Amino acid sequence: MTIGSFIPPQRTLMGPGPSDIYPQVLQALSRPTIGHLDPLFIGMMDELKQLLQYAFQTQNPFTIAVSAPGSAGMEACFVNLVEPGDTVIVCRNGVFGDRMRENVERCGGIAVMVDNAWGEPVDPALVAEALTAHPEASIVAFVHAETSTGALSDAEAIAKLARQHDCLTIVDAVTSLGGVPLLVDEWQLDAVYSGSQKCLSCVPGLSPLTFSARAIEKIQARKTPAQSWFLDQSLVLGYWSGEGKRSYHHTAPVNSLYALHEALVLLKNEGLEQAWQRHRDMHQTLRAGLEALGITFVVDEAHRLPQLNAVYIPEGVDDAAIRARLLNDYNLEIGAGLGALAGKAWRIGLMGYAARRENVALCLRALETCLK
Ligand SMILES: *Cc1c(COP(=O)(O)O)cnc(C)c1O
Numbered sequence: 001m002t003i004g005s006f007i008p009p010q011r012t013l014m015g016p017g018p019s020d021i022y023p024q025v026l027q028a029l030s031r032p033t034i035g036h037l038d039p040l041f042i043g044m045m046d047e048l049k050q051l052l053q054y055a056f057q058t059q060n061p062f063t064i065a066v067s068a069p070g071s072a073g074m075e076a077c078f079v080n081l082v083e084p085g086d087t088v089i090v091c092r093n094g095v096f097g098d099r100m101r102e103n104v105e106r107c108g109g110i111a112v113m114v115d116n117a118w119g120e121p122v123d124p125a126l127v128a129e130a131l132t133a134h135p136e137a138s139i140v141a142f143v144h145a146e147t148s149t150g151a152l153s154d155a156e157a158i159a160k161l162a163r164q165h166d167c168l169t170i171v172d173a174v175t176s177l178g179g180v181p182l183l184v185d186e187w188q189l190d191a192v193y194s195g196s197q198k199c200l201s202c203v204p205g206l207s208p209l210t211f212s213a214r215a216i217e218k219i220q221a222r223k224t225p226a227q228s229w230f231l232d233q234s235l236v237l238g239y240w241s242g243e244g245k246r247s248y249h250h251t252a253p254v255n256s257l258y259a260l261h262e263a264l265v266l267l268k269n270e271g272l273e274q275a276w277q278r279h280r281d282m283h284q285t286l287r288a289g290l291e292a293l294g295i296t297f298v299v300d301e302a303h304r305l306p307q308l309n310a311v312y313i314p315e316g317v318d319d320a321a322i323r324a325r326l327l328n329d330y331n332l333e334i335g336a337g338l339g340a341l342a343g344k345a346w347r348i349g350l351m352g353y354a355a356r357r358e359n360v361a362l363c364l365r366a367l368e369t370c371l372k
Contacts, residue, residue: 011327012354014363015335016147016308017175018197018204019351025202028262029255036252044261045252051264055177055200055272056192056210058184062237065196065260066207067253070174073193073207075103076231077170080211080219081139081191084108089130089167091122091142091158094149095339096172100141107227112137118340119310121303122153124161131165138218140167145176147198148338150310150347151299152180156187163188168215174198177208178267178352179279179307190215196256199279199307201352202263205256209233263352279306282355286348289364293371298345307355309348310341314371319343322370330366 013020034041052063066073078100082088086109090101093116104111112134114126122142131137140162144155155176159169168190176182179199184192190212197204211219211233219226219234226232230250239249267275283306287297290311298310313319319336323346326332335347348363 009331011331011333012359012362013333014349014354014359015333016338016347016349017195017351019199019201019349020354020359021203022201022263022266022353024266025259025262029203029259031255031258033254036254037246037248041252041254042246045257048257048261048264051261051268052208052210054268055208055264056173056182056184056194057186057272058210060184060210060212062216062233063210064208064236065257066193066209066231067205067250068207069197069205070193070195070207071099072231073174073195073209074099074172075228076207076209076233077191077193078103078107078109078141079226079228079231080233081168081170081215082107082109083222083224086110086139087112087134087137088139088141088170089114089127089134089137091116091127091140091153093120093122093151093153094118094143094146096143096146096148096174100143100170100172104141119149119151119298121151122158124154124157127158128161131161131167135165137165137167139170141170141172143172144182145173145180145305145308147175147308147347149298149341150305150308151303152176152305153303155182155189159187159189168218175305175308175351178272178275180305181276184210184212188212196260196263199275199352200260200263200267201354202260203256205253206260208260279350279355282306282350282357282360283309285357286350286360286363289360290367293364293368295367298341307349307351309350310337310345311348312345313337313343317371319346322367325370326366329370330362332362332366334363
């Protein structure tokens, strides 16, 4: 057997991520690799930090990209903020809340679960109850945009309750960043992580991360070192803080960081508000077309994510066969249902560069033909 170059097809990615990537981002990726301690690269990293601060709407000096996917951003929050014996209120309304529980337990923490049904947002009243019942809790963790179900939770309200009980917040913003309003400073969120491959439409493998001053204080007051050397952010701090004192921690994923820089420049040029509006507009167009095909949504209108449309698979339709036809005949990827929604729902992503009229039109046309 001879193995040659791998040439992937040109797909249209309308699943839960990775999303369609901006052509400019792919170009940035192929620029010459330079040393990660090269002064020009360090200058690029400083710009990247400012661009991330804009995307997160924060002034937090600790705003970086973890050199690994969104799951590593999640882990970075838990291993740094949770110490053995800490009680963490974990909100679970889909797959990712349950991963948060696993993270808490692996850090030696005690997870107190607040459960909402799949497809529902986190109910702040239940969070308030848990906080009252567990005065020992020091952290509230929740998913802002639950990609497994397409539900958006009220991050501002949950964070306010957490503060009233002197708790920090860990917020999963992997799917929300760049797609729906996320105001880290105004809502006073403490540890927020995201991913490069959802609404930022960058290549997978990086996790934007920001810590508030309160989060940094808790990290600096730790009695035990974080159990992960690579994700110990007290070590990474020196690497990302410029001012001539950058030192080697790990080899930065140089070209991926060019790509993220480019994706964020595109977001800045479009403007965050405009990007949020574009996601809403494309969602409305998709929704009208899907409803005309008799397809219904999993999540109530008030809590629906524009960038992740979870819809019920029509009665009698072969889930896998339709998705295979979309992929083979139209080069179109949509997402399967996950967990409780496996086999019952499809997840149609309109993330970043995928939130365009052509994509919505392709998806509706392809679905209509395949469902006939
Ligand atoms: C995709 C996703 C993750 C994980 O990100 P990876 O880049 O796949 O590791 C975490 N949380 C949510 C809500 C996600 O949608």
